[in-house]
Structure formats: structure tokens, C-alpha cells
Amino acid sequence: MELPHIDLITFSGQPQAGHYMNNHELMQDDLAVLWHPCSQMKDYEQSPLIPIRRGSGVWLEDYDGKRYIDAISSWWVNLFGHANPRINAALVEQLGLLEHVLLAGFSHEPAIRLAERLVELAPKGLSRCFYADNGSSAIEVALKMSYHYWRNTGYTQKTRFITLTNSYHGETLGALAVGNVPLYKETYAPLLMETLSVTSPDCFYRESGESCADYSRRLFPLMEQMLEQHCETVCAVIVEPLVQCAGSMRMYDPVYLSLLRAACDKYQVHLIADEVAVGFGRTGTMFACSQANITPDFLCLAKGLTGGYLPLSAVLTTSRVYEAFYDDYSTLRAFLHSHSYTGNALACRAALATLDIFAQDNVIANNRNLAECMRKSTLHFSDHPHVGEVRQCGMILAIEMVKDKKTREPFAWQERRGLHVYRHALENGVLLRPLGNVVYFMPPYVITEEQIQQLADVAWQGIQRATADI
Ligand code: PMP
Numbered sequence: 001m002e003l004p005h006i007d008l009i010t011f012s013g014q015p016q017a018g019h020y021m022n023n024h025e026l027m028q029d030d031l032a033v034l035w036h037p038c039s040q041m042k043d044y045e046q047s048p049l050i051p052i053r054r055g056s057g058v059w060l061e062d063y064d065g066k067r068y069i070d071a072i073s074s075w076w077v078n079l080f081g082h083a084n085p086r087i088n089a090a091l092v093e094q095l096g097l098l099e100h101v102l103l104a105g106f107s108h109e110p111a112i113r114l115a116e117r118l119v120e121l122a123p124k125g126l127s128r129c130f131y132a133d134n135g136s137s138a139i140e141v142a143l144k145m146s147y148h149y150w151r152n153t154g155y156t157q158k159t160r161f162i163t164l165t166n167s168y169h170g171e172t173l174g175a176l177a178v179g180n181v182p183l184y185k186e187t188y189a190p191l192l193m194e195t196l197s198v199t200s201p202d203c204f205y206r207e208s209g210e211s212c213a214d215y216s217r218r219l220f221p222l223m224e225q226m227l228e229q230h231c232e233t234v235c236a237v238i239v240e241p242l243v244q245c246a247g248s249m250r251m252y253d254p255v256y257l258s259l260l261r262a263a264c265d266k267y268q269v270h271l272i273a274d275e276v277a278v279g280f281g282r283t284g285t286m287f288a289c290s291q292a293n294i295t296p297d298f299l300c301l302a303k304g305l306t307g308g309y310l311p312l313s314a315v316l317t318t319s320r321v322y323e324a325f326y327d328d329y330s331t332l333r334a335f336l337h338s339h340s341y342t343g344n345a346l347a348c349r350a351a352l353a354t355l356d357i358f359a360q361d362n363v364i365a366n367n368r369n370l371a372e373c374m375r376k377s378t379l380h381f382s383d384h385p386h387v388g389e390v391r392q393c394g395m396i397l398a399i400e401m402v403k404d405k406k407t408r409e410p411f412a413w414q415e416r417r418g419l420h421v422y423r424h425a426l427e428n429g430v431l432l433r434p435l436g437n438v439v440y441f442m443p444p445y446v447i448t449e450e451q452i453q454q455l456a457d458v459a460w461q462g463i464q465r466a467t468a469d470i
Contacts, residue, residue, distance in 0.1 A: 055082025
């Protein structure tokens with residue numbers, strides 16, 4: 001796709017005859033003032049930052065004019081490409097009407113229409129929508145709401161949460177506490193509430209010849225035991241349905257979710273489904289929970305909700321939960337949580353435009369072809385001497401590099417094999433951002449079959465290069 005011509009205009013909007021900023025100049029300016037997320041800033045001495053001038057479809061273009069396919073949807077948020085004309089048009093219209101108004105005591109049409117649409121799309125039984133403004137804050141909302149529900153209904157001893165090992169739910173303190181990836185959590189452990197942790201049904205560890213479904217089923221009794229033992233003090237179990245994304249894209253079978261739903265009902269514990277990353281078609285269905293035919297008590301959505309345009313999140317819940325808070329002011333039962341930008345009008349409008357694209361373009365069905373193309377283009381990866389597994393769930397495909405193919409011994413993290421793949425991919429016009437030793441594709445849904453092939457070729461060469469010394 002061709003990117004449109006851009007005039008010589010600096011970011012401040014002032015034309016500057018004859019002077020383009022280039023990558024190097026912008027990087028210098030950046031490093032003088034910015035502190036980047038998920039970064040050891042010293043790394044930028046070796047791996048230069050890439051300032052992006054513009055985007056179009058799957059493409060990002062830097063200030064030197066080099067282009068990259070955004071194979072990871074800019075941290076899994078982008079669904080229909082950068083600078084999508086339909087989302088742009090909706091936002092331009094919304095800008096002329098209303099950019100934002102507080103959502104306490106006031107409302108606006110985009111927030112109302114979006115809540116209606118989400119309730120309609122979500123698993124049956126979720127009838128209330130509470131907005132926040134990013135994935136982590138959606139998790140905070142769900143945790144607080146669950147706890148507060150039990151408190152309002154007289155179960156004051158319920159204060160704890162059950163989580164899976166290898167899970168990730170964000171990095172604010174509550175969300176970090178219910179996550180389990182040591183890299184993000186260990187440093188801050190003294191600041192975090194304690195949780196009960198159950199071994200993940202992560203199918204990477206199934207026996208050879210064992211199906212994912214069998215393994216997921218085999219692991220479930222650990223969860224059942226935890227629930228049985230602690231249900232009186234537990235508010236909720238929180239899971240990432242089907243794919244533990246930040247936990248190296250590890251996957252499990254829907255049967256685990258069905259068993260979990262039944263057990264949560266049996267032991268009177270809520271189920272929180274964190275679909276911040278896997279929602280909106282990533283796993284092949286609009287929401288991952290539908291593959292197990294379950295309705296969680298809380299469904300957390302963010303990332304793709306606005307098509308990757310603006311920060312917005314939503315927590316959907318049941319009328320049963322809602323009603324436990326609905327009372328006279330003086331009973332002090334109201335839910336206490338607010339962010340200044342809750343339900344921002346521009347973000348809601350971007351989300352509505354995103355849902356329109358889903359509805360008009362038959363996206364979920366078309367994605368099946370793309371998913372199949374991703375599968376076929378990486379079939380040969382399984383034969384690579386340093387690939388331990390290629391796994392896929394819908395539009396998420398992950399390739400796990402290992403030191404020893406037989407024992408699946410991982411490469412030491414200090415070797416930073418993934419970083420070699422990252423650098424190789426960038427040189428070759430692809431943005432891949434491996435999670436440790438795991439190279440993955442989670443592209444925008446506007447990617448073409450040729451572009452998928454290009455991702456596969458670049459990933460293959462990158463893995464070759466990253467493992468060439470052994
Ligand atoms: N939950 C999951 C499953 C996620 O993958 C993430 C982000 N990667 C979050 C929560 C947190 O979302 P945010 O980064 O918007 O705070």
C-alpha cells in the first residue's frame with residue numbers, strides 16, 4: 001500500500017523549507033526527555049529507537065523513510081490498520097461534536113451506543129458496562145467490583161483472588177498482584193497483595209502424544225482443590241481465556257474454561273475473564289469465552305476495543321452484580337472507582353467505528369483464511385533444530401525457540417535470543433517483538449497473504465541467525 005505524500009511540515013505544524021527531521025535527530029531529542037516503557041533505557045545505545053512518522057494499513061514508516069510491517073499490532077491493539085479511513089472519518093466527525101465530558105452525572109451518545117453494542121456482542125447474561133481507560137484499570141475495576149459485591153451481600157470474609165501461574169493482567173499494583181510472570185512481578189512483590197496461585201494448564205508442558213484438551217483437563221483438579229479449600233475467603237478466579245499472551249503466548253484448551261465456570265458456580269466464586277488481549281477476534285471468535293460457551297461474571301476488554309486508536313476499557317458484568325450495588329445513597333453501597341477519562345467520547349466513537357467494520361466486513365469469517373495462511377506459512381518451522389513448538393490459536397501464532405529440541409531446554413534469558421530476531425526483522429522491514437525466546441505474529445486483520453509470507457520468511461531467517469552459534 002502506498003503511503004500518501006507528506007509536505008515538508010514539522011510536528012509543530014510550521015513548514016520548514018528543506019529540512020526533514022531524520023531518525024537520528026529525533027532519537028537524540030527523544031533520549032533527552034523521554035523514559036520509555038518496558039525498556040532498559042541503556043539498551044537504546046545499541047538498538048536505536050525508531051521514531052515513526054506515519055502509518056497506513058499494516059505499515060509503519062520511520063523518519064528515514066524505512067517501512068515496517070506491524071506484525072504485532074503495536075502491542076496487540078491495532079485491528080484494522082493504522083490510519084484506517086473509516087475510523088479516521090468517525091473521529092473527525094466526533095471531534096466536531098464532543099471530545100470528552102465527565103461520565104459522573106453526565107452521559108453521551110457514543111458511550112451509550114457502545115455499551116449497547118458490547119452487551120449485544122458479549123456472552124449472554126452480561127448486561128452492564130462499566131468504562132475505564134486501559135487494560136490494567138479494567139482489571140482493577142473487576143477485582144474491586146467482585147470484592148465489593150461480596151461485601152455488599154454479606155460475605156465480608158471474601159478478600160482473596162485465585163490466579164494461574166504464568167498469567168499477566170497488567171502492571172498497576174492490583175493487576176500486577178494477580179499476574180504471575182516473575183519478570184514483571186518480582187521486583188515489586190513487597191508492594192502487592194497476596195494471591196493464591198494454581199498451576200497453569202499451559203499445554204507446552206503436555207506429555208508427547210497427549211492432546212491439549214486432555215492436558216487441560218488433567219490439570220484442572222489443582223484448581224478444583226484450591227477452590228474447595230479456600231472458597232470461603234476467595235472473591236474470584238481471574239484468567240486470560242485460551243492464551244496467556246504476555247506469558248510467552250502459552251495456550252490451553254477451552255475445556256478448562258468450561259470446567260472452571262462450573263467449579264466457580266459450585267463454590268460460589270466469581271470468574272473474571274481478562275480478554276484485554278484475546279478479545280475482538282484474536283482467538284478466532286469475537287471473544288475467547290465463547291469457545292467454551294461460558295459467561296464469566298466479569299469480562300474485561302481493552303486494546304482492540306478502539307481498533308488500536310485510543311485508550312479505553314470496559315468491564316461487562318451481570319445484572320446480579322449490578323443490583324447488589326443499587327440502593328439508597330445512605331447505605332454507602334455504591335461502587336467507588338473513577339478515572340478522569342472514563343468513557344471518553346472520542347475513544348467510544350473509535351470503538352463504535354471498529355465494531356462497524358466487524359459487522360460490515362465479515363471479519364471473523366475472513367480471518368479464518370488469514371489464520372490458515374499463517375499456519376501454512378510456518379509449517380516448516382517445526383523441523384527447525386531450535387524450534388520447540390509452533391502453536392496457534394486463531395490469529396495468534398507463536399514459535400518457541402529452544403536450546404535443546406528433545407528436552408525443550410530453554411535458552412538462558414541472558415542470551416537474549418529474541419532480541420537477535422527483533423533486530424533482524426527490523427533490518428528487513430518487519431516489526432516483530434519476541435517475548436523472550438518466543439517469536440509470534442499477532443497482526444492487524446488487514447494483512448494480506450503475501451505479507452504473512454513475508455513475516456514467515458523474515459522470522460525464519462531471524463531464528464536462523466539467532467541460533468546460528470550453536
Ligand atoms: N491484561 C492482559 C491479558 C494484557 O495482555 C494486558 C496488556 N498487555 C493488560 C491486561 C493490561 O493492559 P494495559 O497495557 O492497557 O494496561
